[in-house]
Amino acid sequence: MDHVESARKPVTPVGIVGAGIVGLAVARQLAGAGVPVIVFEKEQAVAAHQTGHNSGVVHAGIYYVPGSAKATLCRRGVGLLRAYCAERGLTYDERGKLVVARNEAETVKLRELERRSLANGVPDIRWLSGAELRELEPDVAGVAALLSPTTAIVDYPAITRSFGDDVISSGGELHLGTAVTGVRRMSDDRVDVDTPGRSFSLSRLVVCAGLQADLMAAAAGDEASPEIVPFRGEYLRLRPHARDRVRRLIYPVPDPRYPFLGVHLTPRVNGEADLGPNAVLALAREGYRRRDVSWDELSRLARSAAFRHLAQQHWRTGVREIRGSLWRRAYLAEARSYLPWLEPGDVTSAPAGVRAQAVDRDGALVDDFRIHRVGPVTTVRNAPSPAATASMAIAEHIVAELKLPLGTER
Numbered sequence: 001m002d003h004v005e006s007a008r009k010p011v012t013p014v015g016i017v018g019a020g021i022v023g024l025a026v027a028r029q030l031a032g033a034g035v036p037v038i039v040f041e042k043e044q045a046v047a048a049h050q051t052g053h054n055s056g057v058v059h060a061g062i063y064y065v066p067g068s069a070k071a072t073l074c075r076r077g078v079g080l081l082r083a084y085c086a087e088r089g090l091t092y093d094e095r096g097k098l099v100v101a102r103n104e105a106e107t108v109k110l111r112e113l114e115r116r117s118l119a120n121g122v123p124d125i126r127w128l129s130g131a132e133l134r135e136l137e138p139d140v141a142g143v144a145a146l147l148s149p150t151t152a153i154v155d156y157p158a159i160t161r162s163f164g165d166d167v168i169s170s171g172g173e174l175h176l177g178t179a180v181t182g183v184r185r186m187s188d189d190r191v192d193v194d195t196p197g198r199s200f201s202l203s204r205l206v207v208c209a210g211l212q213a214d215l216m217a218a219a220a221g222d223e224a225s226p227e228i229v230p231f232r233g234e235y236l237r238l239r240p241h242a243r244d245r246v247r248r249l250i251y252p253v254p255d256p257r258y259p260f261l262g263v264h265l266t267p268r269v270n271g272e273a274d275l276g277p278n279a280v281l282a283l284a285r286e287g288y289r290r291r292d293v294s295w296d297e298l299s300r301l302a303r304s305a306a307f308r309h310l311a312q313q314h315w316r317t318g319v320r321e322i323r324g325s326l327w328r329r330a331y332l333a334e335a336r337s338y339l340p341w342l343e344p345g346d347v348t349s350a351p352a353g354v355r356a357q358a359v360d361r362d363g364a365l366v367d368d369f370r371i372h373r374v375g376p377v378t379t380v381r382n383a384p385s386p387a388a389t390a391s392m393a394i395a396e397h398i399v400a401e402l403k404l405p406l407g408t409e410r
Contacts (some may be wrong), residue, residue, distance in 0.1 A: 012203035013038050013173075014404070015193055017180050017216060020051040021156055021388050022380060023208030024163035025395035031170035035404065038200060039167065040193070042179035047160040049286065050210050051388060053233075053353030055266045055274065057249065058082075058092070058152040059386035062099065063261070066119035069369040070386060073397065075121055077390035078150075084392065085154060088162055091269045097151035097249040098133065100142035100338045106253040107144050113253070114146055124149050139245045141340050151249055155269050156388050183220045183377065191220075191376040204402050207379040211285045211356040220377040226358035226366050227306050230285050230297070233277025234325055236332075237350035238265075243273040245341070252338055261385070263334040274350050275335050275342075280325045281318060288352050290325075309363025358382035371398065378402065 016027045019041035031037045043049075058081060064071035085092035101110040117125040126147045128136070133145040164174055175195070182194035183205065191205045209216040214228045251264040267273045284294035301307045311318070324331040328344055336342050358366035358381055369390075370382040378398060387394065 012036075012190070012201065014204045014206065014402070015040065015191070015200060015202040016206050016208060017193075018208035018210060019043075019046040019160070019164065019174065019176070020049060020208060020210055021047065021160045021163065021391045022051075022383055022394055023206070024160055024167060025391040026206050026208060026398050027172055027174075028163045028166045028170070029392075029395040029399045031167045031172035033399075034170075037167060037170075037172035038202070039164075039172065039174045040178050040180050040195060041174070041176050044177045046164050046174075046176070047157040050353065050356060051160050052157045053288070053351065054156060054385065054388060055264075055277070056153050056156055056268055057097075057266060057385075057389070058154055059389045060097070060117075060122045060148045060151045061120040061386075062097075062113055062117045062122055062125075062146065062148055063254065064116065064120060064386075065368075066116060070367075070390070071116075071120045073369065073390040073393040074386045076396070077386070077393035080392035081154070081159070081389065082152070084162075085159070090155065090158055090162065092152055092154055093269060094150055094152045095248050095267055096147065096149040097251060098128075098137060098140065098142075099146040099148070099251045099253060100133065100140060101144045101253050102142055102337050104143060109253045110144060110146055117146070117148070122148060122150070137246055137248060137250070139339065139341060140250055141338050153249070153267060153269055180216070180219075183216070185221055185375045185377060188375050203376065204404065205377045206398060206402070207377065208383070209380075210383070211354060213356060213379060213381055213383075214358075217372065217374075217379040217381060220374060220379065222372050222374045222377070222379055222381075225306065225361045226370065226381055227304055228285075228356045229301070229307055229310065229359050230282035230287060231279045231355045231357050232282040232287055232290075232352050233279060233355055234331075234352045235274045235276035235350040236328070236347040238273040238275065239346055239348060242342075242346040243267075243271075246273075246339070250338060252334070263331070265335065265339065275332075275347065276350070277353060277355075278321050278324050278331065279355070280321050282354050286354060288354060306359045306361050306363055309361075310359050310365070311363075313363050355384060356382075357384065369394070371401075373401065 013036035016039045061074045128145040184192040252262040284292045
């Protein structure tokens with residue numbers, strides 16, 4: 001970022017759409033370098049959607065293809081986030097994580113995760129036999145496990161609020177309750193943004209709109225693909241008598257066909273512990289409840305060739321996920337494969353989240369981060385987990401690619 005810090009401050013500000021953790025990380029990076037920043041957020045608070053509804057995990061980099069954006073930005077992001085939390089006195093609890101092979105067939109996939117972990121530079125990764133697993137966590141069942149002792153849990157909404165405070169203290173603007181209703185690319189170094197109250201002329205616009213990413217990209221003239229398909233992730237919360245039986249994060253070996261990590265057990269920084277999430281098609285972009293239905297979203301899905309291809313390829317998995325959503329015993333069956341003591345009386349319902357899953361034209365689920373640029377507009381088109389972990393590294397990457405006309409008075 002030295003090239004930004006050493007240059008003169010531009011007159012025309014940069015706009016950011018979305019006050020989730022990625023949007024405010026980008027805004028903080030710019031504002032800290034003396035770049036005027038305006039953040040637009042349609043909700044009345046920051047971290048209102050994906051940032052405020054995830055598992056709170058700081059991922060170490062176990063799962064990601066070596067050399068991918070997820071792998072490189074996750075590892076960079078871990079260090080930045082750990083240092084930031086230490087500096088600001090924010091909770092950063094390195095509980096450690098176990099990825100558990102439940103049978104011998106899964107040990108092959110677990111070995112691949114071990115290989116990726118080592119290639120990605122994940123520190124202190126260790127293979128455990130079934131007996132060694134039971135020594136660490138007597139109430140977890142498995143034939144082998146991969147231990148990541150540096151995997152941590154944090155309070156992402158608190159971190160995001162801190163990012164917002166940094167933006168404001170550096171002279172940036174944070175406009176809550178301000179939806180962007182129009183985007184007009186005027187030239188390579190000017191974009192006009194409309195809101196209900198007024199219009200803004202900006203030198204650059206960075207769209208970090210999560211569940212609305214494809215719609216905002218289309219408004220800016222970007223291509224239609226990838227489209228966002230919303231998946232609701234439902235959680236169960238362990239009741240107090242059950243939540244202390246396991247200390248670490250416990251994950252099953254994930255299905256490599258999907259970018260989801262399966263139903264896992266995650267302690268929270270407030271002392272609670274959650275099971276989940278599953279992945280059920282949401283019938284609204286912000287459909288946190290089963291009864292949340294948007295006819296506009298249903299109409300869009302019905303017209304979407306990408307969604308039709310996705311449904312044709314994965315309908316059996318979709319039916320299984322719906323079954324787990326409707327019947328708690330079916331949901332618990334997944335977790336009982338590595339926590340065999342779990343009973344329905346050990347859990348209660350917890351708030352759900354919605355994942356903005358990008359899907360390509362052929363129905364393929366986009367796995368890696370994907371960032372597009374059209375003239376003065378940069379759009380984060382796919383930023384699922386570990387985007388929160390990688391948020392500060394993603395911000396570094398985006399700011400470096402903005403090619404701001406610093407030092408030019410306009």
